[in-house]
Amino acid sequence: MLATTPSKNRLLFGITIMGMSALFFIKPITQNPNYHLFADQRTFLSIEHFWNVVSNIPFFVLGLLGMFFTIKKYHAIQHNTNCFVFYLGIFLTALGSMYYHQQPSSQTLVWDRLPMTISFMAFFSIIIGDYICITTGKRMLFPLLLLGIISIIYWQMTKSKGHEDLRFYVLIQFLPIILIPIVLILFKNDNPLTKTYWHILMVYVIAKVCEANDEFIFHHTQFISGHSLKHLAAAFAPLFLLRAQYKLTLKS
16 A cells, blocks of 8 residues: 555545546536537548547557557556456447547547546546555445446436536546546656656547637648647657556566
8 A cells, every 4th residue: 555644635635525526516517419420521441530530449459459458467567457358448439439430429529538438537547546555446446436336327318318427427428538647646656657648638628628729720731630630649648658558568
């Protein structure tokens, strides 16, 4: 078990409670129908929205490599199960996102978001294990995954009943992104992967910026859209982690 202090734990717990409480003070969030109107609508090789589809290939490759590496080096990786689930989520994200981008709609979007949630929650459990408590990180994997899946189910249930609400999903996606840098700062240690984790957070921010500027980027490049760049930028996250873990196994 890693050394922690009650004050740091209380601060982290307080931030979590505030984030969860904020849900009760904002109105239900609905999916903007314009979200599916991506800037790059081009068709190549009979594949609609070609670049938004094929830009998921890095997720497919890195997810497979990550799962294979985790199985092969299972006993050399500290959070072996958590890491395997993370890479599994990356692999499934490729499949789900490809499926969604071929026919963008609220119905297919669920298969894009569900595997992403799996990766987010698995990564968060890895951070917990590395900086707060190894045992807790392993034990939190299933509950976190369950929360992520429930957030998607809740969104779908509210949508089917005519009062769509994405608040729970938004919390599940963005609260860990707020908590992770706080954990890295509060529970600082000599973990060799710390720099890698910061790099992963950095590419996540870059990916979100690209996504928000989908049309602007496509208009100025006339070649690639912001959403396609989002996929390529986000793929650096599993690449950075896999590369760092590979280097660590060489030293062990």
